[in-house]
Amino acid sequence: LADGGGAPSGVGDSAAGAEISAAGTSTSAGDADLLVDLADTALADLWVLDDDLPAPVAGWTANWRYVWPRDAAFCSVALARIGAADRAADVLAHLQDLQQADGWFEARYVPGTDRAPDRRAPQFDGTGLLLWASAEAVAASGAGGGAVADRLAPLVTTSLAALHHATSGGIALPPASPDYWEVREGAATLWGAGATLAGLRAGAELTGSTGAEESAQVFAHLLQGTFGRGGWQRYRDGGGADSALALFDATGLHDMIDPARLGALRSELSRPAGGIAPGAAWKQDGISWTPSTSLLGLGLARAGEHLPAREILSWLAAHRTEQGSLPEKVLHDGRPAQVAPLAWTAANTLLALDALAS
Template identity: 45%
Template sequence: MLLGIPVAAAVVGGVALLPWRPPRPALLSGGVWVRGDGVAVVLPPEQTGRQTSLAPEIRRNLNAATLPAGRWEELARTALIDLLSLTGPVLADPGAPDSGTATRFPSGGVVAGPVSIWRYVWPRDASFAAAAYAAVGLEAQALDVLAQLATLQRGDGGFEARYTATGVVPDDRPAQSDGAGWFLWAAGRLLADGADAGELGKRLGVALARACVFLLALTDTPSHLPAASPDYWEVEERTVTLGTAAPTLLGLEAAVALAAAGLNVGADAELLEVRVTTVRAAMERGFAPGWGRHVRGNDVDAAIALVAPPFTRALDGVAAVRDGAVARMSRPAGGVAPGESWRDDGISWTPETALLAWSAAGLGRDEEARTLLDWLEAHRTDAGALPEKVRADGLPAGPAPLAWTCALVLLTAVELHRDRHQ
């Protein structure tokens, strides 16, 4: 429809007006390749085939990683290569890769994507990258990522929405309160995957305590839910979303585990356990039974994955909503939108699709997990990179690779292999 006019056409003054259609996003990069000198070069969208030679450091990490064998081995391998390429990179200017002009990110800094407005560090994306590194046995890389995030943390324990290579905020978008939760959650994932508690305390102790105190303050309210804040949708919010509330709960739960392992997280373990119980109950009061994006809503959102395994014990009523979530969020090309209420532009988003794939694997919904991973694998760029988006016609779009998607694909593949050896 165009302002109430049927989509066939409108005629004004004898001139036929075609209906408005959302613009088709373009593929901005085919992938990224780290040269032997350590400089990461952005591959053009028309690039075909992956680069077979790997920079020495990437090859060492790849050889040290424990990747799932079998069906998903190649997908996991390329996702890990791309994630390593986006971690602490020296990114050449995509317009002049041989000019010597480059942006140097610090060790452990995870860049969301190699081009344009994605050349920033998001605390959420970096936290998932740390979890993925830990899942494949690259503990040192995981710790480096979280240690770098710790240098960006505000004094109150929270984080800004994103950071430049020099650690400053690039614009006036508001802070996102989910960052502290994701930071603690990732540290908890490292601990669960075998990281030494003493090393975690040595590298991250002060930052973990600040993040924990931040979450306690965030939930020390009559509702015991955090205030409204932008989340991974990157839009202004007036009502708290599941994408903000869930990481708060996950961070508090991780703080309990870290405290039980002997780390000083800035709060008594008993207090933390009580607060976790209180916040879980508050979320069930506020979001059940619809478990939509917003409190008292029923518009299912990819964040439904965050309130059930593998993230946490499923909250009351979540299972029934999660059963139909993929179908309700599906898009013409076969992936999903960020949520049911996302604009109807036909575009699939790979991080949300991968998030639901990991969710499915954690819930034992193996067929759904395999179907979503199959789709992600089939919709990579010609150079084999995972893009941010897939258009309705099935063509990849946006930056490629995307760090968050790479991390989630790795976590999903490991989850499937870990318990079912597929």
């Protein structure tokens, strides 16, 4: 990536661009060209929301111009995977500086400060997701991974301790906390559970701790007996299907969800324009949400389900704005709607393309 306002490097320098045409024999030349163009514009979206900032903001519209830890986690992984490992480490180091002593994060931050813009409750999912992102950044850094791990050691140590404490060593569900739905919660959500497991496994990988590995194993078994037994709904005993199901495969937890269950999510949460809603309990307004839709594409791509992943990516490509940016919403009639560009959707898209090209 260029510095200080320059144009982004071409995605031909990354797996997401240079080899996307080889992502599967069933991809036509036209589809391959479309996905290469999607990679290019998704990178541009991420670029403009990250350039000359300590960490990417969610969007540039006033109410989105903040740093969300969960969005930043996905953005940092995308940056690492496209070859900008140093920039990914910078983003994670900035979030490390913002982390509270107990391991929690505010829901969002005013860029360049440690201030929350409002009185939203702190959120727990960033703890696990940034630990997962740290492991991804270390792995993507190759020979420089040791230096990245050393730099992010405080984030890793604090986050792993927080996850261990919150789950009593893996035997308890994480605390009730708002998640990407941004509403108050009275019970642990599927998203929070997935983020916690991703963090526990990443922490075990980064530290080599047998205790952390045992906690992750115990916690995975707990999720199978609670959320899994209940059909992997938003809550352990109900709430309907939730796009958070895709988080497991998106973060490499491929042993948790049956591929057929993940594939069914698209029909369960479908909206008229062809994308999905965040969940079955979401308001029935006909709107497709691209963060959820792109997350599903990412989960499918990383699970090896390339054909449905390509279908979702092609849908995203076909519903960009006139300027080529990925919007947050797509209306019932297929028109893109506010806001655009959106960093989380761009990051999910780049990561899904990268998985197809791997």
